[in-house]
Amino acid sequence: xxxxxKPKFKHPQLQTNELxxxxxxxxxxxTTLCAGCGHDSISAAIIQAAADMALEPHKVAKISGIGxxxxxxxxxxxxxxxxxxxxxxxxxxxxxANLANKELAYIGISGDGDSASIGLGQFCHIVRRxxxxxxxVANNGTYGLTKGQLSATADLGSKTKTGEExxxxxxxxxxxxxxxxxxxxxxxxxxxxxxxxxxxxxGLNHKGFAFIDIISPCVTFNNTDYSTxxxxxxxxxxxxxxxxxxxxxxxxxxxxxxAGKAKEITLHDGSVxxxxxxxxKYDPYDKENAxxxxxxxxxxxxxATGLLYINQSTSxxxxxxxxxxxxxxxxxxxxxxxxxxxxxxxNETFR
Amino acid sequence: MPxxxxxxxxxxxxxITKVNNFVVKFANVNGSGSASAxxxxxxxxxxxxxxxxxxxxxxSNIQGLPxxxxxxxxxxxxxxxxxxxxxxxxxxxxxxxxxxxxVIPGGYVLYDSSKVLANALVRENVNYLPIPLKDICxxxxxxxxxxQLFKNIVYIGALAAFLKIDFKxxxxxxxxxxxxxxxxxxxxxxxLELGHQYAIDNFKCxxxxxxxxxxxxxxxxxxxxxxxxGLGCVYGGATIxxxxxxxxxxxxVDSFDKYCKRLRIDPGTGKKKYSIIQAEDELAxxxxxxxxxxxxxxxxxxxSGPGVSLMQEFLGLAYFSEVPLVLFNIQRVxxxxxxxxxxxxGDLLSCAxxxxxxTKHILLFPATPKECFELATDxxxxxxxxxxxxxxxxxxxxxxxxxxxxxxIWDDNRIYDRGKVLTSEQLEEIENYGRYQDVDxxxxxxxxxxxxxxxxxxxxxxxxxxxxxxxxxxxGNVYAEVMDRLARxxxxxxxxxxxxxxxxxxxxKLGMVFIGSTNIVIQEVLDNLGKxxxxxxxxxxxxxxxxxxxxxxxxxxxxxxxxxxxxxxxxKSLLKLESNINEEKMYSISxxxxxxxxxxxxxxxxxxxxxxxxETSEVPA
Numbered sequence: 021x022x023x024x025x026k027p028k029f030k031h032p033q034l035q036t037n038e039l040x041x042x043x044x045x046x047x048x049x050x051t052t053l054c055a056g057c058g059h060d061s062i063s064a065a066i067i068q069a070a071a072d073m074a075l076e077p078h079k080v081a082k083i084s085g086i087g088x089x090x091x092x093x094x095x096x097x098x099x100x101x102x103x104x105x106x107x108x109x110x111x112x113x114x115x116x117a118n119l120a121n122k123e124l125a126y127i128g129i130s131g132d133g134d135s136a137s138i139g140l141g142q143f144c145h146i147v148r149r150x151x152x153x154x155x156x157v158a159n160n161g162t163y164g165l166t167k168g169q170l171s172a173t174a175d176l177g178s179k180t181k182t183g184e185e186x187x188x189x190x191x192x193x194x195x196x197x198x199x200x201x202x203x204x205x206x207x208x209x210x211x212x213x214x215x216x217x218x219x220x221x222x223g224l225n226h227k228g229f230a231f232i233d234i235i236s237p238c239v240t241f242n243n244t245d246y247s248t249x250x251x252x253x254x255x256x257x258x259x260x261x262x263x264x265x266x267x268x269x270x271x272x273x274x275x276x277x278x279a280g281k282a283k284e285i286t287l288h289d290g291s292v293x294x295x296x297x298x299x300x301k302y303d304p305y306d307k308e309n310a311x312x313x314x315x316x317x318x319x320x321x322x323x324a325t326g327l328l329y330i331n332q333s334t335s336x337x338x339x340x341x342x343x344x345x346x347x348x349x350x351x352x353x354x355x356x357x358x359x360x361x362x363x364x365x366x367n368e369t370f371r
Numbered sequence: 372m373p374x375x376x377x378x379x380x381x382x383x384x385x386x387i388t389k390v391n392n393f394v395v396k397f398a399n400v401n402g403s404g405s406a407s408a409x410x411x412x413x414x415x416x417x418x419x420x421x422x423x424x425x426x427x428x429x430x431s432n433i434q435g436l437p438x439x440x441x442x443x444x445x446x447x448x449x450x451x452x453x454x455x456x457x458x459x460x461x462x463x464x465x466x467x468x469x470x471x472x473x474v475i476p477g478g479y480v481l482y483d484s485s486k487v488l489a490n491a492l493v494r495e496n497v498n499y500l501p502i503p504l505k506d507i508c509x510x511x512x513x514x515x516x517x518x519q520l521f522k523n524i525v526y527i528g529a530l531a532a533f534l535k536i537d538f539k540x541x542x543x544x545x546x547x548x549x550x551x552x553x554x555x556x557x558x559x560x561x562x563l564e565l566g567h568q569y570a571i572d573n574f575k576c577x578x579x580x581x582x583x584x585x586x587x588x589x590x591x592x593x594x595x596x597x598x599x600x601g602l603g604c605v606y607g608g609a610t611i612x613x614x615x616x617x618x619x620x621x622x623x624v625d626s627f628d629k630y631c632k633r634l635r636i637d638p639g640t641g642k643k644k645y646s647i648i649q650a651e652d653e654l655a656x657x658x659x660x661x662x663x664x665x666x667x668x669x670x671x672x673x674x675s676g677p678g679v680s681l682m683q684e685f686l687g688l689a690y691f692s693e694v695p696l697v698l699f700n701i702q703r704v705x706x707x708x709x710x711x712x713x714x715x716x717g718d719l720l721s722c723a724x725x726x727x728x729x730t731k732h733i734l735l736f737p738a739t740p741k742e743c744f745e746l747a748t749d750x751x752x753x754x755x756x757x758x759x760x761x762x763x764x765x766x767x768x769x770x771x772x773x774x775x776x777x778x779x780i781w782d783d784n785r786i787y788d789r790g791k792v793l794t795s796e797q798l799e800e801i802e803n804y805g806r807y808q809d810v811d812x813x814x815x816x817x818x819x820x821x822x823x824x825x826x827x828x829x830x831x832x833x834x835x836x837x838x839x840x841x842x843x844x845x846x847g848n849v850y851a852e853v854m855d856r857l858a859r860x861x862x863x864x865x866x867x868x869x870x871x872x873x874x875x876x877x878x879x880k881l882g883m884v885f886i887g888s889t890n891i892v893i894q895e896v897l898d899n900l901g902k903x904x905x906x907x908x909x910x911x912x913x914x915x916x917x918x919x920x921x922x923x924x925x926x927x928x929x930x931x932x933x934x935x936x937x938x939x940x941x942x943k944s945l946l947k948l949e950s951n952i953n954e955e956k957m958y959s960i961s962x963x964x965x966x967x968x969x970x971x972x973x974x975x976x977x978x979x980x981x982x983x984x985x986e987t988s989e990v991p992a
Contacts, residue, residue, distance in 0.1 A: 076825065077825070077829075078821075078822055078823070078824060078825045078826075078829060079822050081666070081821045081822070083662070093831070094831060094843075098829065099825070099826065099829050100821070100829055101819075101820075101821035101822070101829050101830065101831075101832070102829075102830075102831040102832065103662075103665055103692075103831075103832040103833075104831065104832065104833040104834065104835065105658070105661075105688060105834070106658075106684050106685060106688050106834060109654060109655070109658045109685065111655070111658075112613075112650065112654065112655040112656075112657075112658025112659045112661075112662065113658045113659070113661055113662035113665070114662060115613075115648065115655075115658075115659050115662060116611065116613065116658065116659035116660060116661060116662025116663035116664070116665070116666070116668075116670060117662035117663065117665060117666040117821070118662075119610075119611050119646050119648070119659070119662075119663055119668065119670075120610075120611065120662070120663040120664075120665075120666035120667055120668030120670070121666050121667065121668070121820075121821070121822065123822070124666075124821055124822050141651055141652065141655075142651065142654075142655055142658070144651075145650070145651040145655065149648070337646075341643060341646050342641075342642050342643055343642060343643050343644075343645075343646055344637050344640065344642040344643065344644050345640075345642070347668075348610040348611065348644075348645075348646070348663075348668040349666055349667030349668040349820060351608075351610060351644060352608075352787065353608065353785075353786055353787055355644060356605075356608040356610065356635070356644060357605075357606055357608060357781070357787075358605065358606065358634040359781060359783050360780065360781040360782070360783050362634065363606070363779050363780065363781045364778075366602065366630075366779070367592050367778040367779055370592035370593055370594045371417075371418070371592060371593070
């Protein structure tokens, strides 16, 4: 962990994006996580993703629960408002925030303890409610801050540093998200920037609930050769269902792909994802197939990653509830208060 | 009209004679459709200009268990509970034995004489009004469901004859109730007529219990507190309600929903200017309200004891990270599941200090449905102004029973107070913005909504210890500074909280302090004790933390009776803890049997205290 203040120096020749911002403008405070923590790679990926797609930092709200994972929002986008809530309850706070202002981009950051144990109920229900947001779980299979207890995502038989073995089947949050109706579900690895950055970009641009389960090894407590969430196991058993490119709407598509080699998915805002098949034909629109793939690989001890499932024809919560276009937090007396004349009529109904 | 013979009860009982001053108790079976019929009776009395207070005493059950509807009619406006029943409508075989015992000598019992009344149920000193309700309905209505439902309407029709209710009022009420379902109007009116006619044909009508038109309800309405709260949330500018169903708070959100559907649909687009989320539990319900409050929308949740217990952790977060939200706690009997459908003021202490560590919360105590409306609207301004949760402490008695109160009024010049929120332009002019800086030395910092300004005003909200700029800190001194500022903020809070309502200070030696639903019994207590030469000043507290005037009131009296509707005298404890009041000055009177404290209970307790009192002082005159 670092204990110095982050220098504010910016190299004058740093590349700027369309908003005239450099990568530095998307950074947060210095990390306080352990050196080599997978979570820092996630922050870095978010910073890169946001800078590359020229996201306006102040139009993003970052919300997290409690745990190592939930510290991550401090380490990216310091120009965004952030809210580090209580353990396992990020989904409800994100839901309320999203209801109050539909115009911001919402990034929820959680961990496996936060989302698969104490907050499993809230996780399930935010998926059902189809909040328009990107929900990231930094999944390391362990409780880091309390020194290495097993979490509910730890696979059966996986062992921690102290040799404690998981006796129970794990909870697979990506599976669960697909089952419960999430419209964008991906799995990735903190060590695979190539895959993670475009997934984050696509997730942010997806309209609806986007979920990314990111294997993010805990170097201090759960990085043994016997842990299924350690670097060794993840690298060895990592299977990308497809390679992914993200092309923001504003960018001209210059790379060309020969027909049949890439699947092209156009998101609601006009940006495009290209999926290059690497392991046979994979159809991310097919829900049953997605679940089948995840389970098939799991049985073989493999980790299926990439964009697992996407459905672009669902509505988000605001559409389901048919709320007004103006964000609720901009409505005032004139919009909201019916006034005394109406109250006079209402009084009469109680006579 | 079928030829039906009333069961003879062959009694020549001395009947009581009372006009506009008696209690009618309906004993029914839950789920038998009695509620709307009984309500029709109470509302007729109201429309006749006579003060009336109906009370539902119901089980935590959907169908089959006993339920009672007590209607107190009082020309004097004494609308608390009264245990003496003058007229019983005995519709429940399970409870009829006990119910009949409650009738005062000379009182009346209306029962369904389709079945012979057991000898054990015959009391020599009450009058029986046998009506073959079941047989009448069997003969008149082909539909089995209607046969059951209309038994209730038939006895209301009979009551109209017995008590001299204006029949036109009843028929107009049926038309109001079934507006849009016109098919139901005629059979209902027919049922009323059947009962009315049967009573006239078989009994000397009216009885000596009678209603006489009066003019006491001018400018008044008959409304329940939860409906008023829901409407208050619409007027107060709430856009988000997140909740988990829980008796007796459910009807708060039902009311908000009903009025939003009518008043919050954008006329141009048909889209909603509100959102209601039925959450997976109370944790999520309050979490949603916090997220919305943080992001600048007015949000509330409504719950009761068990739900409020679940919300504790989040209340601490909102207190410490300074996020506005409103929680309506419609209190019921605890601890634990307790008696879900009975009333209590038992959450005072647990709400005042909800959550771990040094926390404290703003509490508001509405005492009438009108105040439920007003304090609901005010609560959003107070929460925004003070950037903290506001807990509105109602209870089942006030929330779920209709009470007479003044008409609701809204000042069209009133503008919502959104508190200290910086705009983008204001931020540009500030050199060093810090979320928790006490710029105005009143303990209230400035907030910004997410997305306000591209370069300034963002901060990280957290429940962990933070400095004036919202940065994480484990520096104990910095932590203490924040805690001290929060304490300062609670001093400032008094500028925004309603003052207690204090009766004309007659400079009595005795005082009485109470909150919320207790209010309805106070006038009766004062009048009855006045007849015995005992006078008291009264204070109805409206908010916590307590104003200075609360302590002044108690200091200025030799002895103050503190009325609590809980076992442990929680109001008294809170006064002692927070207002530095000598405990000796406070005499606790409490009731915790699940129904509203009665005037009689308070009177007796005060009279009982008198001998002791005379030993120590010269009170009373």
